Every structure is written in C-alpha cells, then in structure tokens.
Amino acid sequence: MAINENALRKMLSKGYKYRDLTVREITNVTTQYKDLRPVMDNYVFNDGSTKELLSLTGTVPVTYRGNIYNIPICLWLLDSYPYNPPICFVKPTSTMMIKTGKHIDANGKIYLPYLHEWKHPQSDLFGLIQVMIVVFGEEPPVFSRPTTQTQYPAFQT
Amino acid sequence: LNGGAVPSAPPTYT
Numbered sequence: 001m002a003i004n005e006n007a008l009r010k011m012l013s014k015g016y017k018y019r020d021l022t023v024r025e026i027t028n029v030t031t032q033y034k035d036l037r038p039v040m041d042n043y044v045f046n047d048g049s050t051k052e053l054l055s056l057t058g059t060v061p062v063t064y065r066g067n068i069y070n071i072p073i074c075l076w077l078l079d080s081y082p083y084n085p086p087i088c089f090v091k092p093t094s095t096m097m098i099k100t101g102k103h104i105d106a107n108g109k110i111y112l113p114y115l116h117e118w119k120h121p122q123s124d125l126f127g128l129i130q131v132m133i134v135v136f137g138e139e140p141p142v143f144s145r146p147t148t149q150t151q152y153p154a155f156q157t
Numbered sequence: 158l159n160g161g162a163v164p165s166a167p168p169t170y171t
Contacts, residue, residue, distance in 0.1 A: 035161045035162045037161070058161050058162075059161065059162045059164050061162075064167050065167070067167070069165045069166055069167055070162040070163060070164050070165045071164070071165075071166065072164040091164075092166070093164050095166075096164070096166045097169075140166065140167050142166040143166050143167055143168065143169045144165075144166045144167065144168050144169055145169065146168075146169045
C-alpha cells in the first residue's frame with residue numbers, strides 16, 4: 001500500500017525534529033515492506049508519562065524452517081528519530097505467545113546490537129528490518145499457542 | 158485502509 005506522503009508529513013508535524021528524513025525513510029520502508037504502516041498513538045514511557053508518537057505497525061515476513069510467517073511488530077519512532085533508534089516490540093496476537101530470549105524480553109521488547117549501536121545515517125529502518133528478519137528466522141520471537149481452536153487474532157488497525 | 162497480512166507464528170514445539 002502506497003503511503004500518502006502529505007498525510008505522513010502531517011502526522012509528523014507534531015514535534016518530529018527531522019521530519020524530512022523520517023518521511024523519506026518511512027516512505028521507503030513501507031514500499032519495501034507493504035504490511036507495515038505508520039500509525040500515531042500514545043507511547044507510554046517507563047516513568048509512566050505518555051507521548052503521541054509515530055509507530056510503524058504491522059507484520060514482517062520471516063522464514064523459519066522453510067515456512068514464511070508474518071511476525072507482528074511495532075516500531076516506535078521518537079521525535080529525535082533518526083538520531084535515536086526506534087523502540088521495537090513484537091506484538092503477539094491472542095493466539096501467540098512471546099518466546100523470551102537474548103533478543104526478546106517478557107514484554108516483547110526487542111533487543112538487537114543493531115539498535116544498541118544505532119547511528120544515523122548508517123542505521124535505518126530498512127536495515128533494521130532486514131536484521132530482524134534474519135534474527136527472527138533463527139529464533140522466532142513468538143510461537144503459536146498450543147491449542148486446536150482456530151480463531152482469527154484481533155489485529156489492531 | 159486495511160489489507161496487511163494476517164499475523165502468523167510458528168507452531169510451538171512439542
């Protein structure tokens with residue numbers, strides 16, 4: 001789905017300091033990964049404060065043991081983006097559970113050297129997603145719950 | 158403005 005660049009500029013008008021860079025990256029990455037889209041929502045920080053931030057929300061295709069899975073993720077962009085890394089989460093649906101590990105905590109927060117060593121302009125969303133796809137292909141961050149019931153997960157739009 | 162793939166995950170190991 002093509003992202004309307006004007007709509008995106010408008011979304012980012014609230015406080016994003018490097019809007020042009022951010023618009024360009026999001027346009028680029030959503031062209032490559034069509035199941036991700038920009039959404040404005042309230043992000044809750046560790047101290048309880050909230051701020052309206054842009055997130056890239058949706059799924060990325062991950063190949064694991066020969067099958068492709070659409071892993072649900074949410075990447076929050078701070079208003080200092082791209083000079084700070086996005087805050088990244090895996091977003092399990094009701095039929096999934098988080099598999100904690102080296103790269104994933106119990107809240108679904110994603111930890112990667114790529115994020116830790118983030119430096120604009122060498123680091124960007126496209127590179128990050130490529131790294132995620134490789135890492136998740138080795139260690140999936142979510143698994144399906146062991147149940148025979150089939151239900152479509154509630155997926156937030 | 159929906160579309161988007163249905164999220165999926167590998168089956169749990171047994």
